[in-house]
Amino acid sequence: MTTMTLAEPAFKIKIANLPLWVIHVHNNNMAQIKRQLASRLSQTPDFFSHTPVVLGLSAVANSQTKFDFTALTTLMWEHGMRLIGVQGGSTEHQAAATQAGLSLFPDAPLRNSPVFPDPTPAQPLPPLVIDKPVRAGQKIYAENTDLVVLAIVNAGAELIADGDIHVYAPLRGRAMAGAQGNQSARIFVQSLEAELLSIAGCFQMFEEGIPQDVRNHPVQVYLDEARLVIQSY
Amino acid sequence: MSKIIVVTSGKGGVGKTTTSANFSSGLALRGQKTVVIDFDVGLRNLDLIMGCERRVVYDIIDVINGEATLHQALIKDKNCEHLYILAASQTRDKDALNLEGVERILNELRESFDYIICDSPAGIESGAFMAMYFADHALVVTNPEVSSVRDSDRILGIMAAKSKRAVEGRAPIEEHLLITRYNPKRAEAEEMLKVEDIEDMLRIPLIGVIPESESVLFASNSGIPAIHQKSDVAEAYKDVVSRFIGEAVPMRFVSGKVGFLKRLFGDR
Numbered sequence: 001m002t003t004m005t006l007a008e009p010a011f012k013i014k015i016a017n018l019p020l021w022v023i024h025v026h027n028n029n030m031a032q033i034k035r036q037l038a039s040r041l042s043q044t045p046d047f048f049s050h051t052p053v054v055l056g057l058s059a060v061a062n063s064q065t066k067f068d069f070t071a072l073t074t075l076m077w078e079h080g081m082r083l084i085g086v087q088g089g090s091t092e093h094q095a096a097a098t099q100a101g102l103s104l105f106p107d108a109p110l111r112n113s114p115v116f117p118d119p120t121p122a123q124p125l126p127p128l129v130i131d132k133p134v135r136a137g138q139k140i141y142a143e144n145t146d147l148v149v150l151a152i153v154n155a156g157a158e159l160i161a162d163g164d165i166h167v168y169a170p171l172r173g174r175a176m177a178g179a180q181g182n183q184s185a186r187i188f189v190q191s192l193e194a195e196l197l198s199i200a201g202c203f204q205m206f207e208e209g210i211p212q213d214v215r216n217h218p219v220q221v222y223l224d225e226a227r228l229v230i231q232s233y
Numbered sequence: 234m235s236k237i238i239v240v241t242s243g244k245g246g247v248g249k250t251t252t253s254a255n256f257s258s259g260l261a262l263r264g265q266k267t268v269v270i271d272f273d274v275g276l277r278n279l280d281l282i283m284g285c286e287r288r289v290v291y292d293i294i295d296v297i298n299g300e301a302t303l304h305q306a307l308i309k310d311k312n313c314e315h316l317y318i319l320a321a322s323q324t325r326d327k328d329a330l331n332l333e334g335v336e337r338i339l340n341e342l343r344e345s346f347d348y349i350i351c352d353s354p355a356g357i358e359s360g361a362f363m364a365m366y367f368a369d370h371a372l373v374v375t376n377p378e379v380s381s382v383r384d385s386d387r388i389l390g391i392m393a394a395k396s397k398r399a400v401e402g403r404a405p406i407e408e409h410l411l412i413t414r415y416n417p418k419r420a421e422a423e424e425m426l427k428v429e430d431i432e433d434m435l436r437i438p439l440i441g442v443i444p445e446s447e448s449v450l451f452a453s454n455s456g457i458p459a460i461h462q463k464s465d466v467a468e469a470y471k472d473v474v475s476r477f478i479g480e481a482v483p484m485r486f487v488s489g490k491v492g493f494l495k496r497l498f499g500d501r
Contacts, residue, residue, distance in 0.1 A: 133436050135390030136383050152436055154386050172434075 021048075022087060023076075024056035028065040034075055041079050048080035054105055055097075057089030061107075067093060069100035127163070134159065134173065141179075155195060164188065170216075176203070177221075187221040197230070199223045204230075235343045238350050239368035239406075241392075243384030245355030247376045248413035251449055253352035254282045254458040255466075256372065259474035261316035262460070265347045268307065270319040270338075272364035273354035274330055277321035283310060284456025285318055294322040297334030303341050312461055317346075330363045339367050357391055366397050370407045370477075373437065376414050377425040382434050385410075389435065409440035411473060416445040417488050428487050441473035444486040 025033065041047060053076060055069075073083045085103035086093065094104055127146035134140055134149060136156030147161035150168050157173035159165055163185055165177045170191040178185030178200035185199050192214050196205050202223055209215070217232040240253045250273075257269035270293060271279035280286040285308050291301035296319075303319075310316035319338075322329065342349050353364035365371065371392060375385045392406050393399055399406075412431055420427045432439055446466045452459035459466040465486060475482045 132393060133389070135393070136386040138390045138394070154434060156383060156386065157390075 020052060020054055021081075022054045022056045023081075024059055025067075026059050028060070028067050030068065030071060030075070033072075037075070037079060046080070051081055052084045053081040055083060055086045055102075057086050057093050058107055061089050061093070063090075067096060069097050069102060073100065073102075127166075128161070136173075144180075147177075161185070174198075178223075183223050185223075188219075189221070190218050191216050192219045192230070192232075197221050197228065199228060202226055202228055204228050235347050235349060236369045237339060237343075237367050238348060238370040238372060239353055239365040240350060240372045240374060241353040241361060241365055241388050242355065242374040242381070243357060243361075243386075243388035244376070244381045247374050247381050248443070248449075249355070249374050250278045250282055250352055251453065251459070252372060252374050252411060252413065252443075252470075253279060253350050255460040255470040256473060256477075257316055257348070257350040258310070258313050258458045258460050259470050260348050260350075260478075261310065261313035263474060263478065264315060265478075266315045266345065267313075267348040267350065268317040268319060268342055268346045269350040269352060270364075271321035271352050272330070272360050273352065274321045274360060275323070275326050276354065277323050279352050280308075280318065280320045281456060282453050282458065283318050285311065285320075286456075289320040292320045292322040293338065294325045294329045296338055297329070297331065303338060312457060328359070330360060332363065332366060335363050336367060357388065361388070362391075362395070365392055365406070366395075368392075368396060368406050369398075370409065372409050372411050372440065373435070374411050374413055375431060375435070377412060377416075377420060377427070377431060379426065382426065382431055385435060389437065408437040409477070410435055410437045411441050411443065412439070413443040414445045415442045415486065417486070419445075439484070440476050441469060442484065442486050443469045443473075 055072065076083050083102065085105050086097040087105040088107035097104065125145035127148045128140070128142035129148045129150065130140055131150045133151045134153045134157040136154055139158040139160065140147060142161035142163065144162045146163035146166065147159055148166045149159065152169045153159060153167055153171045153173045155172045159173065159175045160179050161177050162180045162182060163177070164187065165175050166188045167175065168190050170193050171189045172193045172195070174196040175187050175194060176198040177187045181200050183200040187197060187199065192210060193216060194206065194210070196203055199221065200223060214230050214232045219230050219232045221228060221230050240249050240256065242249050253269055257267045260267045269279065271277050274294065280289050288308050291306035293306070295301040296303055296306045306319055307317040308320065310318060339349060351364040351368065354360040373385050373389060375381050389408060396406050398404065410432065412428060415428070416425060419425045428439065428442060444465045446464060448459050448462060448464040448466050452462060460470045469486050472482045472485060
């Protein structure tokens with residue numbers, strides 16, 4: 001006979017995020033549910049095949065309706081669905097479901113409820129001010145703030161700001177405002193000669209040159225429903 | 234206090250070495266003790282343009298490596314009393330230069346020279362970086378064409394960010410724009426950029442305009458810098474030197490229109 005050795009572990013416990021169908025019911029009318037389920041699944045009879053399914057009760061949580069979970073389990077079985085539990089619902093619903101051998105799933109968290117409390121409003125950061133020419137190959141990034149440039153921005157230079165960009169000189173390079181997706185960011189330029197303008201990732205290049213009516217003009221650039229608007233003064 | 238001047242451009246073939254040769258000769262002709270250093274290790278040219286290629290025994294790398302003293306490596310110019318040349322190495326590569334070695338050489342040269350001219354190689358790699366790192370002034374040599382202006386802009390940006398003065402937060406390198414190979418008539422015909430266009434793009438003070446001329450090629454091939462001959466280019470470089478040492482000299486060779494009287498009595 002062999003001696004006793006330390007047994008190999010017979011199982012391992014792991015967490016898994018498995019995909020799961022949830023059937024949200026709006027009332028407890030068994031006849032209606034039965035009829036509509038049959039018509040809905042008539043086109044694709046094999047859509048469910050021994051597929052675990054959860055019954056969503058969020059919509060009826062505040063009502064007094066009662067469910068016959070045993071009958072529902074049988075009904076859904078016929079369509080290949082294996083009812084394994086309920087999600088949400090009232091305390092009575094949940095008690096009845098446990099009685100019928102179903103498990104309980106917590107209600108999906110509401111989208112709008114903030115997970116973290118609002119942080120105390122931060123002091124706005126002062127803008128990044130550049131008073132020397134920004135030259136080819138140079139890149140200036142104003143993180144979490146506005147960028148103010150008082151000297152020329154040459155072709156091949158790049159301005160990036162999470163806030164607005166102001167250039168009180170000719171802008172001949174690239175300017176990207178709202179770099180982290182702030183769609184209300186704007187670009188203000190004293191003389192528009194840019195290679196590229198972008199707000200919140202919505203950009204415009206000027207391969208054919210800048211349109212006559214805004215070229216070398218003071219302009220502001222803003223986003224109007226995903227469309228870049230260049231407005232001259 | 235001696236001054237270190239880098240002659241740079243970013244782009245190759247615009248006239249850095251020609252400018253280094255003429256500018257240093259011009260300073261020496263004015264009685265200033267001047268040394269010109271070729272930083273283009275591996276592609277040395279300055280010795281050819283200065284006509285001293287047969288007298289190069291030791292070069293800057295030998296001095297950095299301690300294989301020769303500065304005194305042994307400095308070559309006295311044959312045309313100017315006060316000018317010396319420190320040649321680049323032909324046989325080593327650019328990695329042989331290092332900041333400590335360059336600084337040591339420059340500090341030693343500061344003791345006996347008024348002006349130290351550093352002829353930068355093209356590009357933005359280590360050779361160009363070494364040449365500009367310790368500079369007090371920069372002559373930015375630019376041709377009247379967009380690619381040259383773009384590269385000058387790039388090198389100006391690098392100097393503003395990475396030079397020793399910038400790193401230590403001292404007053405920035407004094408920048409001077411030198412436009413070379415300028416042809417006023419072709420600029421007028423919009424075949425090349427105008428002086429104003431280049432000034433508008435680079436926004437640094439203009440120190441001179443060197444006209445496009447056959448005499449530069451001739452001077453390079455003969456090993457005697459153009460400033461020693463009689464030509465527009467020689468006059469233009471002399472003007473640059475005068476402006477650099479603080480004399481007010483009107484800008485010449487920027488206009489293509491030469492009037493009848495002007496032709497008769499010459500350009501004053």
